[in-house]
Amino acid sequence: MIHDVITLTINSYVAYLFIVLIGRLIEGWANKVNINLLNSIGLNLRCALLNALTQAITLTVVPVVTVVTVNAAGGGWLVLPSSGWMLFPAFLLYAFTMDFFEYLFHRAQHRIPIMWAMHSLHHSDSAMNVSTTHRHHCAEFAIKSITIYMVGGIIFKANSSIMGLYVLINFxxxxxxxxxxxxxxxxxxxxxxxxxxxxxxxxLREHWDCNFCGLFPIFDVIFHTFYIPKKDEYPPTGLDTGEYPSGLIEAAFWPLRSLWRGAKIIDGANVE
Ligand SMILES: [Zn+2]
Ligand SMILES: [Zn+2]
Known part of the structure; x- marks a missing residue:
């Protein structure tokens, strides 16, 4: 089991590093580098390593819980085809449904205080870049695994082709x-x-609580949470308080930061 966790951690982290490297080359060609960006990338690389480890542990432990739950619920109500021309529409159905669950989860992250306490870590990057993708709290994947991913497993009996395509599209x-x-x-x-x-x-306040979608903005349209960007509208990113974690330990305990004296801010007075 420990061997599986280590292998999974290394594999997913190497994939992350490779994508961030390619992404940074493209971003570097388009934008200037500054100290804020370097600090952001440094923290994101450390957050991603912690996430790769906690994801590997979750993927090793949670499937047992998921399989028991899915079996108890009748095990994958809708059997998706594994080959032939039906594979493509089946994949679309799976991808849209799972993206809808991601949308609902994301809405909950902004609505429920304890979930926002975790998710605000993802929003704390004032120099958003390709490496920000994995600046999530290390417990988030486990929570998704026993909520939306489990519901997806109860609804669909998806084969490895469809699951593999869904992982790919999420890149x-x-x-x-x-x-x-x-x-x-x-x-x-x-x-x-x-x-x-x-x-x-x-x-900026005028942009809060909109554009929640993971892949498909159609869910923002259906639930009236869309904001159509104006031409050349690229606002500053980060939390309005300017809070950000100073290191990996603070990121790991980020939801408890209101207890953390002297939280860091970028401009102005300390808000804690
Ligand atoms: Zn968000
Ligand atoms: Zn994001």
Missing amino acids: FNFFAHMNLRVGFGRWWMVINSPQYHRIHHSS
Whole structure:
């Protein structure tokens, strides 16, 4: 088991480093580097390593819980085809449903105080870039595994082709977090973009609580949480309080930060 955890941790972290390296090369070509960005990347690399470890532990332990629950619920109500021409529509159904669950989870993260206490770590990056993609609290994956991922497992009996394609399409998240002046103009509704997701990370009040989607903005349209970015609208990112974790330990205990004396801020007076 420990061997599995170590192998999973190394594999997912190496994949993350590779994507961040490619993303940074592209971002570096488009933008200047500053000290704020270097600090951000340094922390994000450490957060991602902790997340790779906690995800590997979760993936090793939680499947036992998930399988028991899914079996108790009748085990995958909808059997998705594994080959033939039906594979593509089946994948679309799976991807849209899971992205809908991601949307609901994200809404809950902004609505429920304890969940916002965790998720605000992701929003604390004032120099949002490709590495911000994995600046999430280390407990988040475990919580998703026993909520939305488990519900997905109860609804669908998905084969490895569909699951693999879904993992692949989620690499798009790295693109959405990149610091690039890329939006899709009047096609904004088709899929998330760096501009559309930057609005979600904006520190400006007029952008709060909008553009929650993971992959498909259609869910923002259905629930009226969309904000169509204006041409050349690329707002500053980060928390309005300017709070950010000074290191990995503070990031790991981020939800308890109100107890943490002297939380860091970028500008102005200490808010704690
Ligand atoms: Zn958010
Ligand atoms: Zn984000």
